[in-house]
Amino acid sequence: MRIAWWKWLGMVLIYYTIIAGFLIPVPRIPIVHESVRNQFFHVSMWFAMMTMLTTSLILSVRYLKSGKARHDIIASEFANMGIVFGVLGICTGSVWARFTWGAWWISDPKLNGAAICMLIYFAYVILRGSIEDRQLRARISAVYNIFAWSTLIPLLVILPRMTDSLHPGSGGNPGFNVYDLDNNLRLVFYPSVIAWTLLGVWITELRVRTKTIENIEIA
Amino acid sequence: MTRITLFLQMLLLIPGLAMAQTAGQEVEMADLLRSSGKIYVVVTVLTIIMTGLLIYLVSLDRKLSKLEKKLTEKSPS
DSSP: OOOOHHHHHHHHHHHHHHHHHHHSOOOOOTTTGGGGGGGGTHHHHHHHHHHHHHHHHHHHHHHHHHOOHHHHHHHHHHHHHHHHHHHHHHHHHHHHHHHHTSSSOOOOHHHHHHHHHHHHHHHHHHHHHTOOSHHHHHHHHHHHHHHHHHHHHIIIIIHHHHSOOSSTTOSSOOTTTTTOOOHHHHHHHHHHHHHHHHHHHHHHHHHHHHHHHHHHHHO | OHHHHHHHHHHHHHHHHHHHHHTTSOOOOOOGGGSGGGHHHHHHHHHHHHHHHHHHHHHHHHHHHHHHHHHHHHSOO
16 A cells, blocks of 8 residues: 555554553552553653644644645644544543542533633634635634644643642652553553554545645635 | 265354263353453453444545545645
């Protein structure tokens, strides 16, 4: 099959994530038990989302500089993929919370921040959908995207660290250590982030190509 | 033809013979998929699901490539 090497890499890493993710020995943590393996799925969803949305931001800035329709298409599709990862992250997190903290949702800075971020990005999609003129849509949504990303960072990264929270990685500066990452977890966690990110890039690439063909048909 | 039917009959007999041998003993079937609380079954199921999804993604990718090729042939611009 003639597909790009990084797509192969993504597939291999996804298999690795699933197989090793379930089979490696993990640290025995009270309350969490085997659900610590969610790290390879729930946490990497958010890492993948961050990569998607940051790429989207870069493409939006590039669009504002270049005015090329292609940059606008790529930016919007990366944002869409980021939203998909974000929604999956919220849903998986909710299930995990139910069986470790006892509730589907708690009023926690990290959780509420994530919910607000999703709403802000939903608005991005709605904004794009509501403008007919292609150039206007591209420019306004690019500016909005910069705003959305600038709220994402304080809401997800900065504010939760300034308060206490049940969610790991809050209060103080976690770096990568508050996730109770022991070396076994790292062995699967980092590849899993790359795996889901590559899968996201792949789906985004397909959507960008579809949009490009659609644009040829219109023009 | 008769040889084939004979062969098939033998095939059908094999499980019966095997059961006759293990009857009375503890039925130990600790093959890989049954160990560790059957977690391997979950891994297999997930692998199958991922394989299906990835095959679907690859086929989408190839379909798009064909479409792109068609378009460039139609209007070399």
